[in-house]
Amino acid sequence: MNLSPDWVVGFVDGEGCFHVSVQSHPEMTAGYQVLPEFVVVQHERDIQVLYALKRFFKGGVVRVNHAERYAFRVRNLEQLERICEFFMNHPLKTKKNVDFRRFRKIILLMKDGKHLNREGLKEIIDLALQMNTTERPALENIKRALEIG
Amino acid sequence: MNLSPDWVVGFVDGEGCFHVSVQSHPEMTAGYQVLPEFVVVQHERDIQVLYALKRFFKGGVVRVNHAERYAFRVRNLEQLERICEFFMNHPLKTKKNVDFRRFRKIILLMKDGKHLNREGLKEIIDLALQMNTTERPALENIKRALEIG
Numbered sequence A, B: 001m002n003l004s005p006d007w008v009v010g011f012v013d014g015e016g017c018f019h020v021s022v023q024s025h026p027e028m029t030a031g032y033q034v035l036p037e038f039v040v041v042q043h044e045r046d047i048q049v050l051y052a053l054k055r056f057f058k059g060g061v062v063r064v065n066h067a068e069r070y071a072f073r074v075r076n077l078e079q080l081e082r083i084c085e086f087f088m089n090h091p092l093k094t095k096k097n098v099d100f101r102r103f104r105k106i107i108l109l110m111k112d113g114k115h116l117n118r119e120g121l122k123e124i125i126d127l128a129l130q131m132n133t134t135e136r137p138a139l140e141n142i143k144r145a146l147e148i149g
Helices: A005-015 A044-057 A077-089 A096-111 A118-129 A137-148 B005-015 B044-057 B077-089 B096-111 B118-129 B137-148
Strands: A016-024 A032-043 A061-066 A069-074 B016-024 B032-043 B061-066 B069-074
Touching: A005 A016, A005 A032, A005 A044, A005 A077, A005 B005, A016 A096, A016 A118, A016 A137, A032 A044, A032 A077, A032 A096, A032 A118, A044 A061, A044 A069, A044 A077, A069 A077, A077 A096, A096 A118, A118 A137, B005 B016, B005 B032, B005 B044, B005 B077, B016 B096, B016 B118, B016 B137, B032 B044, B032 B077, B032 B096, B032 B118, B044 B061, B044 B069, B044 B077, B069 B077, B077 B096, B096 B118, B118 B137
Parallel strands: none
Antiparallel strands: A016 A032, A032 A069, A061 A069, B016 B032, B032 B069, B061 B069
């Protein structure tokens, strides 16, 4: 299955997700690890589309997500940089593009090593809190901890 | 917002739905009315994408679906014929294409007026029952009623 750039943009506008989580990690300088990821989830009947995305983006893994659903997932920073480049050249048409722009800012900050100090980490968390629509109390807590500590 | 054919295919692979319902309608010859529709639902934040689809397909309506969600919906048979032509020339890449092929068969049967007699209606219901993944007890009941009556 060969995918065209426009098809990929349309499909990701529908099914893709740019997400950034932050986990406590005592060995890191700032005490936390930033985990950005790009994910597309499908029912197992369409697992071949996920493998086609993996080939298209030349990276990532396809793994079971939960129950009969599978995820194509990219976590590697260099691969995420290339994915950001692709979506800068082929912009998303839905409001997901707003999330993508924040995601890209985080990736660029990480490329510059900004996630390794407290100030950069706060900036990243602020951007992550503006992404997606769900409430993120854990991220809010980390932000408060960084502000106090 | 201008949409390319490939973007539309990718987006419909993710977000589109081909659906056929059958309703009791005593004034119709076979006693039932066949209602095929093509639907794309989005959160209201992306209502402009739905209007872009309406322009792209030169038909359909954008209406509130439920809560903060809106639907682009095409029910007109001639417009559905044109939509089928589009997706024959630009095939869907997910398993949604299997549903689409059945949907198209139903549209072609309706174009030939087959939905107006009992035999054609049974054929249409059989195709509709093979579409989508949810159970459809109401449609099963109509099928049994047609077989008995």
